[in-house]
Amino acid sequence: MKEQQIISAEVRNLGYSLVDIEREGRGLLRVTIENPDYERMITVEDCEKVSHQLTYTFAVENVPYERLEVSSPGLDRPIKTGDDFVRFAGLEIELKLRIAVGNRKNFKGVLQGLTSGSINTPDAKFSLLFEASDGSPAELEFSLSEVEKARLVPVIDFKGRKS
Structure with a gap:
């Protein structure tokens, strides 16, 4: 430490x-x-x-x-703190939980940010919108202690600038 x-x-x-x-x-x-x-x-x-x-x-x-x-953190920046989960709300992330939820540990979806509690406290809850296995939209609520790893999904624009 x-x-x-x-x-x-x-x-x-x-x-x-x-x-x-x-x-x-x-x-x-x-x-x-x-x-x-x-x-x-x-x-x-x-x-x-x-x-x-x-x-x-x-x-x-x-x-x-x-x-x-x-x-630098790069395009696939790790998300570690409550502040990060609030800052990157609205962006797509890959999330891996420590313990499976419904036989699933890995999720990819749009981070919704803080849903309850105070940032960086054990009671803080965050939300992720993702596509369920049947294709329907689903929401996952999680705490920082449940997260094993989270990263931003890189957004790369190959269109270039217009002249």
């Missing part, structure tokens, strides 16, 4: 928001960042700036790692 607090503080001090921290095999530490205003994309220079600062901080704080990777 100390590691997460160190990374979060350094990322915030540099003017970015922390999206995710992942530990992978062979000592890889992956840190995902974004701009707080969300409109400005993360650049290679942003990642380089955060990487240099974290490398220095890890040496001082004795945080173990072999390789550090700093990146």
